[in-house]
Amino acid sequence: MIEDKNPQRTSIAQLGEFGLIDHLTKHFEINQPSTLKGIGDDAAVLDFKDKKAVVSTDLLVEGVHFDLAYMPLKHLGYKAVVANVSDICAMNAKPTQITVSIAVSNRFPLEALEDLFAGITHAAKEYNVDVIGGDTTSSQKGLIISITALGEANAADIVYRSGAKENDLLVVTGDIGAAYMGLQVLEREKQVFQVNPNNQPDLDNYTYLIERQLKPEARKDIKDLLEKLEVKPTSMIDISDGLSSEVMHLCKQSNVGCTIYEEKLPLDPQLISVCEEFNIDSTTVAINGGEDYELLFTIAIEDFDKIKANPNLTVIGHMNKETEGKHLVTRANQKIELKARGWNALEE
Ligand code: ADP
Numbered sequence: 001m002i003e004d005k006n007p008q009r010t011s012i013a014q015l016g017e018f019g020l021i022d023h024l025t026k027h028f029e030i031n032q033p034s035t036l037k038g039i040g041d042d043a044a045v046l047d048f049k050d051k052k053a054v055v056s057t058d059l060l061v062e063g064v065h066f067d068l069a070y071m072p073l074k075h076l077g078y079k080a081v082v083a084n085v086s087d088i089c090a091m092n093a094k095p096t097q098i099t100v101s102i103a104v105s106n107r108f109p110l111e112a113l114e115d116l117f118a119g120i121t122h123a124a125k126e127y128n129v130d131v132i133g134g135d136t137t138s139s140q141k142g143l144i145i146s147i148t149a150l151g152e153a154n155a156a157d158i159v160y161r162s163g164a165k166e167n168d169l170l171v172v173t174g175d176i177g178a179a180y181m182g183l184q185v186l187e188r189e190k191q192v193f194q195v196n197p198n199n200q201p202d203l204d205n206y207t208y209l210i211e212r213q214l215k216p217e218a219r220k221d222i223k224d225l226l227e228k229l230e231v232k233p234t235s236m237i238d239i240s241d242g243l244s245s246e247v248m249h250l251c252k253q254s255n256v257g258c259t260i261y262e263e264k265l266p267l268d269p270q271l272i273s274v275c276e277e278f279n280i281d282s283t284t285v286a287i288n289g290g291e292d293y294e295l296l297f298t299i300a301i302e303d304f305d306k307i308k309a310n311p312n313l314t315v316i317g318h319m320n321k322e323t324e325g326k327h328l329v330t331r332a333n334q335k336i337e338l339k340a341r342g343w344n345a346l347e348e
């Protein structure tokens with residue numbers, strides 16, 4: 001579907017390992033004051049002064065986490081950075097640096113890696129993180145990308161998964177489920193394309209969903225927003241594997257239960273209409289679909305007035321006693337036990 005008519009193909013073997021690293025990394029700029037040394041030595045050197053450093057890593061494997069048939073490499077690079085930056089945001093920290101490690105087979109020409117790094121560069125600019133190192137090696141088959149993100153925070157500002165209390169309100173940013181439905185649309189179009197490569201898909205009705213799948217954004221704005229509202233979450237996590245499984249992490253680590261209300265779930269109108277078209281229940285998609293990179297957090301009930309008018313934030317339920325369990329209350333007022341049916345790469 002995303003095929004270049006006349007792609008230039010420069011073999012990566014031609015450049016050699018060091019030539020390749022130099023070619024891909026020479027344009028990276030250093031902007032963070034905490035970066036003392038970036039790319040070019042045996043290790044980067046950082047100085048966070050009186051702040052705490054937070055670190056998170058992700059590994060993305062072709063065929064398991066992404067499919068290049070509908071994921072352009074530029075988007076993949078962007079999304080790989082976003083997924084990591086999102087984890088830093090979920091600690092209520094500010095992302096500052098990333099490292100980028102890739103294993104690549106000789107099936108990929110230099111131009112493909114340039115696209116991947118164009119996406120990485122774009123995301124690094126957008127999120128103001130310095131690319132400070134990485135590793136580049138060959139793989140026998142497929143592309144593997146590992147990104148590590150670093151961030152900084154005052155010790156007192158860091159929010160863990162473990163701080164939720166009984167009666168705390170459960171809040172989600174943005175809307176959920178769209179990235180999953182975007183993937184369903186792309187999968188369908190990929191099959192149509194395989195049958196007839198001349199069939200150009202008309203994706204106008206799906207633009208928001210596809211963008212959420214191919215070009216998600218991390219909620220770097222939420223830390224500042226909450227600071228402005230003078231609210232500190234009691235616990236927080238990012239929604240990469242689906243609301244249901246993420247809320248269960250909060251519950252488990254905080255030793256509480258939860259109640260989520262179906263009618264409160266924030267769904268985009270496009271999600272609702274495409275779920276109808278696909279004959280899929282939108283609530284199931286909203287609670288089980290992954291890759292939205294929104295934040296899920298809990299706040300003390302006294303803070304409700306401070307957040308209630310904000311269009312970025314939706315209260316979807318509350319925490320309760322651990323012994324009361326974890327439930328979704330449907331529009332018909334039925335109580336359904338929550339299951340961690342989130343997207344799990346190991347189950348594929
Ligand atoms: P080493 O032998 O210590 O592993 P390399 O020759 O692999 O060093 O890397 C040289 C420099 O380039 C290092 O600073 C390393 O962090 C950086 N680097 C290597 N690969 C990448 C990459 N894919 N992205 C960003 N930086 C990279």
Ligand code: MG
Binds near residue numbers: 134135
């Ligand atoms: Mg190396």
